[in-house]
Amino acid sequence: MDLLIQQLINGLSLGALYALIAVGYTVVYGIVQLINFAHGEVFMMGAFGSYTTWMLMGSPTNLSIGVALGLVLPAMILGGVLVSVGTALLMERFAYRPLRNAPRLAPLISAIGLSIGLQEAVRLFYGQIPGFPDSRRAIPFPVIEGLTGRSIQVGGVTIQHSAIFTLGALLICAALLWWFVNKTRMGRAMQATSQDADTARLMGINVDKAIATAFAVGAALAAVAGVAHGLRYNNIDFQMGFMAGMKAFTAAVLGGIGNINGAVVGGLVLGIVEAMATTYIPGQFGSSAWKDVWAFAILILVLVFRPQGLLGAKVVDRA
Amino acid sequence: MLEVKDLAVSYGRVQAVKGISFTVEQGQIVSLLGTNGAGKTTTLRTISGLLRPTSGEVLFEGKRIDTVPAHQIVTLGIAHSPEGRRLFPRMSVEDNLLLGAYTRRDAAGIREDLDRAYALFPVLGERRGQAAGLFSGGEQQMLAIARAMMSRPRLLMLDEPSMGLSPIMTTTIMNTIAELKASGTTILLVEQNAQAALALSDRGYVLEVGAITLSDTGAALLEDDRVRRTYLGVD
Numbered sequence: 203m204d205l206l207i208q209q210l211i212n213g214l215s216l217g218a219l220y221a222l223i224a225v226g227y228t229v230v231y232g233i234v235q236l237i238n239f240a241h242g243e244v245f246m247m248g249a250f251g252s253y254t255t256w257m258l259m260g261s262p263t264n265l266s267i268g269v270a271l272g273l274v275l276p277a278m279i280l281g282g283v284l285v286s287v288g289t290a291l292l293m294e295r296f297a298y299r300p301l302r303n304a305p306r307l308a309p310l311i312s313a314i315g316l317s318i319g320l321q322e323a324v325r326l327f328y329g330q331i332p333g334f335p336d337s338r339r340a341i342p343f344p345v346i347e348g349l350t351g352r353s354i355q356v357g358g359v360t361i362q363h364s365a366i367f368t369l370g371a372l373l374i375c376a377a378l379l380w381w382f383v384n385k386t387r388m389g390r391a392m393q394a395t396s397q398d399a400d401t402a403r404l405m406g407i408n409v410d411k412a413i414a415t416a417f418a419v420g421a422a423l424a425a426v427a428g429v430a431h432g433l434r435y436n437n438i439d440f441q442m443g444f445m446a447g448m449k450a451f452t453a454a455v456l457g458g459i460g461n462i463n464g465a466v467v468g469g470l471v472l473g474i475v476e477a478m479a480t481t482y483i484p485g486q487f488g489s490s491a492w493k494d495v496w497a498f499a500i501l502i503l504v505l506v507f508r509p510q511g512l513l514g515a516k517v518v519d520r521a
Numbered sequence: 522m523l524e525v526k527d528l529a530v531s532y533g534r535v536q537a538v539k540g541i542s543f544t545v546e547q548g549q550i551v552s553l554l555g556t557n558g559a560g561k562t563t564t565l566r567t568i569s570g571l572l573r574p575t576s577g578e579v580l581f582e583g584k585r586i587d588t589v590p591a592h593q594i595v596t597l598g599i600a601h602s603p604e605g606r607r608l609f610p611r612m613s614v615e616d617n618l619l620l621g622a623y624t625r626r627d628a629a630g631i632r633e634d635l636d637r638a639y640a641l642f643p644v645l646g647e648r649r650g651q652a653a654g655l656f657s658g659g660e661q662q663m664l665a666i667a668r669a670m671m672s673r674p675r676l677l678m679l680d681e682p683s684m685g686l687s688p689i690m691t692t693t694i695m696n697t698i699a700e701l702k703a704s705g706t707t708i709l710l711v712e713q714n715a716q717a718a719l720a721l722s723d724r725g726y727v728l729e730v731g732a733i734t735l736s737d738t739g740a741a742l743l744e745d746d747r748v749r750r751t752y753l754g755v756d
Contacts, residue, residue: 387623390612390616390619390620390623391620391623393609393611393612393616394609394612394620397609397610397611397612398607398609400571400591400603400607401603401607401608401609402620403569403570403571403591403592404569404571404591404594404595404600404601404603405592405595405620405621405623405624405668405672406592406593406594406595406596406623406624406672407592407620407623408590408592409592
């Protein structure tokens, strides 16, 4: 029983990480019907942005828990968000907007190019900054006192502080996002644009701005995921966006691409499936080497049997 | 109020509107009539800025608006209720109406106009929280007109408001249009139902394959032999 609960918690915290990234795929798809395959790199840039912020603060170590959690960590998150949002806005403006009326394949290729370009840029140039670590290999993520390596015991179950951080971050981000999309003027403009862009223009909505906002919102959550990833795995690297991005994309499709609630549910379900597969599938098929296989098997099953996703993507039903 | 001069619009190599000119005076209802593909919708979409003319000019209250981005047209005082109603189907009635008032910042005035819309169309008020896509065609048309009015336009452009509606519902919508005119809104109406449109119109223009072939007062066009044969089905 302890093992089941333990794996459920492991799965939820991993799933929360996927969910934070998956939201970015889904909001962008919802508004421009584009799979932004460079979104994994937006997440990676967020992690590097937070690391850079820490470096610029003078790489503070051995801090009191209060300073670490009250000052350094928020600053790192803010720095990561700024870098991710900046990256996403530049992407949208220069790589996607010029291709908005091009055939579907063009922005997709643009996305793949951006993805490779950003990875290579970080690999080649990040370590060239004087005093910065070699970015061709994994960089140890800063130790945040009170979070890194700490855990609590509940009965026979261990809960990492980083897991609590990730789940808490998802909860807060999801609530903020719900409020933004449903209760603000810009949120309504985004919804209107995703349902009917031309008619949104007739209402006076600046569609370009609504689309850029969708990219920015997704990027902000990806940056939070970048920090959560650093805290969970204790290091970051230029390729981290690839697999995380693929998993989050799977989560978005699993939940129903275009559906924000779906992305959150899809992320959590995928995380739990991975955790359970490594525990309950016997023999070598249950080894951690196979966990990615199970995740992508889910993607294929969903695409074949329920292409609209678990929560049923909102179908285009023009009035 | 609105002046369209030698307007030409093309989709790629196909010229949909071939140099048309017409005017809409303050306080009038002006109809554009014609069959499918005559260029009526294209004309409205060009005035709204969704399409760009290949030549010609559009002037609103004396100023050229044919280079103004679509999302700024509504702030000039022109609202466009598009063909097929084009509501935001998954959003509530109230959210649709609020989007109609998107460019306005006067919360109190918006509230007032919402109440007025609900008074004018009680069915919308009773079901204000329901998704717009769940309503009948006639109710959706009411919502589309109400949404367009939420920007407090001086010129309202309605594209095929009677499309797909029952004769009774068509009468209701036409009465609403007459009421809007009475309350001071200038209206540019595109219709296939020439009879209903001309009965309301101060002036009508007949479009055929992108060109205006006939223009006169609404009453005169109703009596015109060519109009009667082609659009009213009278021998």
